Amino acid sequence: MLQKSLIRRLDLITLQLFVAVHEEGTLxxxxxxxxxxxxxxxxxxxELEEALGVALFARQAKGMRLTPAGETLLHHARQMLFNIEKMGLELGEHTQGVRGYVRMLANLSAIIQFLPEDLRDFSECHPQVKVDxxxxxxxxxxxxxxxxxADLGVCSSxxxxxxxxxxxxxxxxxVVLMRPDHPLADRDALAFADTLDSDYVGLHSASSINMRTHAAARAAGKVLRLRIHVPGFDAMCRMVxxxxxxxxxxxxxYELFGRALGLHAVKLNDEWSARSLILVVRDESALSPVSRLLFEHLSAPL
Incomplete structure (x- = not known):
């Protein structure tokens, strides 16, 4: 009975609304x-809750929070909406010769440093595949x-x-980014602890670099003297x-943004400053043919 009710009463607008309520926090x-x-x-x-026979949100004074049933629906709703979007793009772009579509997520470091050239090379080899x-x-x-x-992702290891x-x-x-007149600018390398008497320009709070630096400051028994958060590396360079x-x-x-602004960079010698970026997928064997092509391209040894 529930299955028939869902078929009749679920629609994309309602699913989009449900996801939006979760993401925005209020109706x-x-x-x-x-x-x-x-x-x-x-x-x-x-009507959606009536059709499912469960409460999807706990109504609270400060907004709406998903119930366990809501968490379950969120996973499936996002998957359904993504599949519909992907289907429309793939079908529509067949008329332009595009034979595949891959959706990818990546952190800022990967997008700024490595993905532009890697995706360019992939596109040259597979011009009929679109990457979002x-x-x-x-x-x-x-x-x-x-x-x-997304099919693929790149994040900090x-x-x-x-x-x-x-x-x-x-x-x-x-590296540590600074003005050339900063007292530490004459150093060849720095321990992060030696920088903690300086004010900091930090990336947004969810970035892996921000979390690493705060953790390293705590380990040194200090608090990061953060003056401002910025959304990206170009904004950091301007603030510095x-x-x-x-x-x-x-x-x-730094080489892309900071050097042109006359800024200076000093290498960090802490172990955590040498990072790795990793490529993540849910199940390599379940990737679509075009997603597998991109996965193999990005994971190939340099």
Whole structure:
């Protein structure tokens, strides 16, 4: 009976609304995002819960939180919406000769340093395959691959991959970014602990670099003197140039953004500053043919 009710009453608009309520935290914000009147959105959500016979959200003073049943539906709803989107893109792009579509998530370090050239080379070998790349912090990459939002992901190797298959992608080196007139600029290399008397420009709180630096500061018995969070490496370089503090970023990101601004970089000699990036998938054997092509391309030895 439940199965027949679901077939009749589930629709994409309601599923999109359900996901939006979870992501936005309130029905009002979700309705605005989906361009639906709040009363209509409330009715759709109520009918969905009636069709399923379970409560999907716990209504709280500060918003709406998923119930265990809601968590289950969220996983399947995201997968269904992704499959519908992917189907539409693949079918529509066949008319333009595109024979495959791969959705990929990656952290900022991978997108800035390595993926532009790697995806260019892949595209030259497979011009009829389209890659949709989205930036997320490393934990978000893992969650997105687990949820079926993406076929492949690239994240920091110190991320909990929660059962995903992982292979080495690349290595990078973190450096301390500073103005050339900073007191530490004459050093060839630095221990991170030696930088903790300086003000810092940090990446957004979910980034793996931000989490590493805070953990390293705690291990040194100090607190990171963070003056400002920024969304990316280019913004970090501008803030450091404006004398807002020093920052931690990969060497290649410094070469791309910081050097042109007249900034200086000093290598960190802490063990954690030599990083690895990994490629993650749910199940290598279950990848589509075009996703497998990209997986093999990115995981091939350099």
């Amino acid at each position: 009002t914000r979700a309705a605005a995002r989906e361009a639906i009147a709040v009363s209509a959105a409330s009715k759709r959500l109520m 790349l989205e930036e997320r912090p490393s934990n978000g990459v893992v969650q997105g691959v687990l949820d079926g939002v 110190d991320t909990d991959v929660r059962g995903l298959t992982s292979v080495l992608y690349r290595h990078d080196q973190l 140039q404006a004398n807002m503090g020093i920052g931690i970023l990969p060497l290649k990101a």
